[in-house]
Amino acid sequence: MRLTRIAVGTALASTLALTGTACGGGSSSTGASNSSPKTLTYWASNQGASLDIDKQVLTPELKKFEQQTGIKVNLEVVPWSDLLNRILAATASGQGPDVLNIGNTWSASLQATGALLPFDSATFAKIGGADRFMPATIASAGAAGQSPAAVPLYSMAYGLYYDKKLFQAAGIANPPTTWDELVADGKKLTTGSQYGLAIEGGNVSENVHNVFTLGQQHGTGFFDAAGKPQFDSPAAVAAVKQYVDFIAADKIAAPGDAEYAANQSVTDFATGKAAMLMWQAAGANLKSHGMNPDDFGVVPVPVPPGATGAMATSSMVAGINLAVFKNTKNLDGALNFVKFMTSTDESTLLNKAYGSIPPVKDAQSDPAFGTPELKTIAGVLANSAAPLPQVANESQFETLVGTAVKNLLAAAAAGQPITDDTVKAELTKAQQQMPAS
Known part of the structure; x- marks a missing residue:
């Protein structure tokens, strides 16, 4: 599933030590030439169940682009475990x-290297304009106040999945809000x-994604307006403790979940070992485990009563x-090529293939994205999703805070008391490890 590959990639972001300011491009080290106006080299991330499946999905589309433009695209599908290091x-x-x-x-982290082409208004005009995309997806393409460093291709958001049969057996009429x-x-x-x-407590990126959402609800984005880390603020402590308490105090998640790092929580939900799951577009994964789509429902992840704005x-x-390398x-x-890949037709086709949400608004009218699950996820993306902090050290934030949460969940699973002071100490340690801006 793509999520796991995304999570692995973001976990590797601790290696992002922005030491080089040279721009990328030129001739590829893999031997493909970029110097001809009739060739392009494209590094695609691994979105499908295997590299070969990605090649099967993408190759016909690249041939289509070549037929339309005369430009041959040399494709390499790069595993998430290698992608960030290759880019750096x-x-x-x-x-x-x-x-x-x-x-x-x-x-934002890669934007800070200066290697990526900024998509200013003139550049956006060459690919059909920025207004074709969902605003939330553009907001996750670079630091605020700067031209985006990329354009959205595949989009997802979290939903709360619940097992209808288990809810009915427990006498619960409706999912929680x-x-x-x-x-x-x-x-x-x-x-x-x-x-x-079910939670994925050993997965650093899953941890930070969830506590970021809780942080927004508690009134913190983990950085102040100047981009200075605020990992151990009272709001951040409250957000992290709320998440860790699913094991520590509430005891509604299994202690073993603290070690989960590779989709085990999805498996537990699909096999009836857990009644709820917070996940990104899990339907295809659940189906692969034998769960019938009629057996689960999806609603937005809960928010505080009466919450508005960022707190919602x-x-x-x-x-x-x-x-694009500058x-x-x-x-x-x-x-x-960017215009082609983000066209309505291609956005529809590719997001269908990968079970994701098209960031191109016109593509969302296709019936394939009209399932109850994907309609809910698209609604979250449009109305109640926020980008992670778009700061140069965002990658280190993910790794350090996600690891702090992992440590706290492990302590909770071992029966150790989790207090505000316990949480603050772990978050302070994470903040102290952040490199200077």
Whole structure:
């Protein structure tokens, strides 16, 4: 599933030590030439179940682009475990592709290298305009006040999945809309080997995605307006403690969930070991585990009663962006390729193939995106999702805070008391490890 690959990629972001300011581009170290106006090199992220499946999805579309423009695209599908390091090497050496995929949470960090082409109004005009895209997806493409460093390609958001049969058996008529309701329902649904909620506590990126959402609801974005870390503020402590308490105090998630890092929480939900799950577009994954789509429902993740504005955030903006190296020797071809890949037809086709939400608004009218699950996820993306902090050190934030939450969940699973002071100490340690801006 794409989410796991996205999560792995963002977890690797601790290696992002923005040491090089040289722009990428030039000739590819893989041997493909970027210097011809009739060729492009494209690094695609691994979105499907395997690299070969991605090649099967993308190759016919690249052939279609070649037929329309005469430009041959040399494709390389890069595993998430390698992608960030490959991009960093390209920015430092000047040896890289013309066009590439990046995890959208990396946008500001990679923007700070100066290697990516800024999408100002004139550049956006060459690919059909910025207003074709959902605003939330553009907001996750670079730092505020700067031209985006990429454009959205595939989009996702979190929803709360619930098992209809388990809810009915527990006498719960409707899914929760507030956290108090979720905890109360979770306790009713926790019995024997069954738990109310499944979480992925060993997954650093899952942790930070969820506590970021809770942080927004508590009134913090983990950075102040100047981009200074505020990891151990009272609001941040409250957000992290609320998440850790699913194991520590509420006991609605299994202690073993603290070690989950590879979709085990999805498996537990699909097999009836947990009644609720907070996840990104999980339907295809659940189906692969034998869960019938009629057996689960999806609603937005709870928010505080009466919450408005940022405090009504129910998800981070998740997804994949498409970027161009600034010094590509085939800029016109690269922008034509971006225009092609983000056209309504291609956005529809590719997001269908990967089970994601098209960031191109016109593509969302296709019936394939009209399932109850995807309509809910699209609604969250449009109305209550916020991008992770678009600061140069965002990648380190994900790794350090996500690891702090992982440590706290492990302590809770071991029966250690989790207090405000416990949480603050772990978050203070994370903040002290942040590099200077």
